[in-house]
């Protein structure tokens with residue numbers, strides 16, 4: 001297990017209605033995604049307008065919180081080291097994240113992971129992933 | 133409208149400095165401009181179009197046109213990171229073809245080395261209004277770990293090895309030994325690269341480009357003006373540009389925008405990758421080169437590792453001499469933006485003015501390609517094909 005680095009958050013979800021529901025759900029330890037009512041596709045990061053069809057008829061859905069590692073890099077130069085990753089969720093979208101609470105030398109592409117929520121410096125919880 | 137042959141590169145200048153603590157960024161821009169004008173045999177008063185990108189201090193073209201006291205009738209400040217300056221050559225060609233200017237000056241300069249920037253290894257806090265910022269910054273994306281994820285995925289899908297990536301640095305260092313201005317002039321081996329300290333898996337320190345102060349400038353001119361000057365004629369015959377992002381969450385790290393910009397440029401020029409005598413390929417990291425070579429069509433997708441190994445990129449040794457100035461990996465990456473030096477070395481090759489040890493014989497067709505921003509998130513791709521007339 002590696003030491004967890006401090007997480008810095010930028011931005012103010014409270015004054016950004018487009019994404020406030022996403023960050024509020026994170027604070028309740030729920031990962032949500034945006035699903036389009038026009039084309040039916042899920043996208044990431046969440047937008048008020050669908051990046052596939054430009055429909056504004058979107059809905060928030062609960063994600064399963066499960067996914068697989070699409071790619072990763074252990075930032076050994078950092079102190080403490082951490083693992084940057086893209087995780088492909090069961091819902092089909094790929095999100096940037098960190099892999100935590102594991103032996104970084106054993107991380108593999110394709111590995112099953114699940115979401116966990118960590119506190120950032122502003123108190124906003126941030127979704128990260130850990131091996132199942 | 134095709135831009136083929138509508139503009140020539142008449143002046144090219146790379147600032148010799150690699151560390152400039154005693155100069156301002158604006159001053160470096162202007163020194164580069166003066167260098168390119170002297171190279172072309174033109175004067176400041178001939179410039180009627182000015183082009184710059186995000187490295188230009190202040191309000192881009194307004195600040196720099198005022199500093200240099202230019203009298204121009206056309207400006208453009210397209211900022212797509214390190215690929216900007218290749219794209220600006222195309223935009224200058226467009227402006228010239230449309231009659232908006234005759235002599236287009238492009239400048240780049242910066243001092244990340246003197247300013248002590250942790251260019252590749254620190255997460256950059258941007259404007260909170262940048263729509264992706266909240267969804268990425270908490271995870272500490274850095275330049276190097278984003279490119280590293282592309283390398284990791286490439287290795288997983290295609291079996292690419294660290295040793296193959298290392299060959300790219302070996303080729304760059306083999307060329308850099310002949311460049312007196314290069315930051316790193318020692319020839320390195322594959323073992324040196326893979327045994328250098330790991331920065332972000334699987335990229336080692338020697339997989340990464342240098343951090344240097346400096347800059348460069350180009351003069352893109354209309355055909356009649358190029359032909360009246362005394363310099364060898366370098367004609368722009370192919371142009372392509374393409375941004376690529378995360379595609380709404382359909383992230384695919386196995387290819388870059390070069391897939392699109394390269395095809396556009398080759399189609400416009402009416403030539404193919406095997407016709408190229410020389411290629412300047414953006415080398416922020418070794419993986420950047422490998423992916424671009426595949427996407428531009430020099431190697432099949434997934435076969436880039438085999439293509440670059442055993443010295444295939446070394447001038448006089450391999451089939452595709454690349455970055456004969458030493459590139460960003462060894463020579464220069466001014467302002468953390470290597471696009472302009474890619475064009476400059478291609479111009480040297482086409483003029484026959486590269487160092488004799490790396491000059492490609494009868495170099496009449498060359499490509500320059502840039503990738504700007506972050507390969508792993510959002511990047512710009514720009515391709516130029518140039519011919520010596």
Ligand SMILES: [Zn+2]
Nearest residue numbers: 036039050053
């Ligand atoms: Zn839609």
